[in-house]
Amino acid sequence: MQETLKIKIGSLTFDCRTHGDTENELVIFLHGWPETSYMWKRLMSSLSEKEFYCVAPNLRGYSKEACPLAIEEYSLDKLAKDVLGVFKFFNKPNFHLVGHDWGALIGWKLAHDHQDKILSWTGISVPHPQAFGKAMVMDEEQIKLSRYVKNFQTPNLPEEQIRKDDFKIVRKLWENCTADEIEDYLKVFSNPKQLTATLNYYRSNYKLLKTAAKNRILGDIHVPTLFIWGNKDIAIGSYSVGEHHQYMKNEYEFLELNSGHWLIQTNYQELKKSIMNHVTRNKNSA
Template identity: 30%
Template sequence: MATESRDSEAAPTDAEGPWAHEQAVVGDVRLHYVAAGDEDDPLVVLLHGFPEFWYSWRHQIPALADAGYRVVAPDMRGYNRSEKPHGVRSYRTAELVGDVVGLVEHFDRERARVVGHDWGGVVAWETAIRHPEAVSQLGVLNAPHPERYRRELRRNPEQWSRSSYVLYFQLPWLPERTLGARNCAGVAEMFRETAGPDTFSETDLRRYREAACRPGALTSALDYYRAFFRENLRREARRLVGGGPPDRRVRAPTLLVWGERDPALGVELTEGLERWVPDLRVERLPEATHWVQNDNPDEVSDLLVEFFEA
């Protein structure tokens, strides 16, 4: 296995648990990650969403390690203790996917089970689409297949309304100021408004605020949306002039877990995926919100283990 560098820096966001904090140089960035499980066990890569960091998988990391997997949960580029390259172009889909493939290679593996939530889910979809050789099984939590999402935006005004925050995030500096005011109190408020009443403790919210308030972290996180929006504009322009769509199928067996009380993403996004995802299992959790692996941690862990071992 490639050499891992132990990160000795103590930080409030280093929540204690059955994991080690490490760093890896992947392409042009240094990524911080936590790892658990035996080094020779099958590799699982867990990708977090916005505005989180590796900590969003704190319940699943030990559960998957206990089930016999080598679990790696990175701070994605720009987040928490990972490097924060400057500029929107640094957060294009190709760069994000390259980080996942690079992590798999870092552990001297040809393939891994890749699981993503929210933005991590988008990156997981794209990794499976663009690098099918690197993904043995795919797990996605409350993140739509990119093509299904684009089509829903074209025809469904309600989904456009749900997604209107993405337009706000295109503005320079104002979203950073809103979310970052009062030591990132806006980040905690976002969690409170969209999660169940008992999903996140005050300690959890403090850790999310501390991670988001690291220098440059909010701009980096928002640049994911800015890069994605620009890429979508270019894709739509090509479509309108008759450019043929690339192959967007997912060849890996796929588990899609969906909290139905997601205020931003309608449950209809779990439907009509057969043309892109022929080997698909969908599990809807009626009482869960967007933060499904935190709302129902044991159920999500059990679903992943069962899926991996099928």
């Protein structure tokens, strides 16, 4: 049965969707922009049937009671610490991790820094930050695809553009989502404070990602990893994906789909099969 828990971490309280038996192995799901934990509901239901306990937090800014104002409060370090706090709440020895978009960037950070706690890691759409950050500076295709990230650095104007014509810009991104899903997303994006918070992910980490062209911002990944990418992605070009493979130093599977960025909506059955196989293969008891 799915239920929502409120998990307090320091001064912040996170809304977390859960599904399954708390006695089972933990799987944490991390959403991206512009979505919420709602995107994982279907997959959580399927995985819980395979004896996993599934938890998907609304991340910092997306949870109304975990929405600090300052841009620096949305650094990759702090976003990763939030997830670690959610994990510690359940008092488990380790967990499986799945992340899409910004959830993937946070997941790479966790997979690198806390390999002893992670049984398996699945990144969707966004590759290793070292490769992605390098591409943002050095690859012409990625520079064009990431133009929106540069535009998001401007204060206030992006918020106005997103709200324009009843959220026309993001509604286009949600074209494969259900009406209930969109309704859930709009609860966040129609709140001015939360909308700005979601854009602060880009504002807080833009310079860090771009330094990857010259400096090491994240090292090799030593946990079993599945990476899924659509070769028609509107935000992620092929250069960063090609560069990314070199950082995988454990069991590694790469699934390339003839699809775009919103894979949980457009390629659900393929994702379900691959993720289920990956986490099952890496269970504690396997």
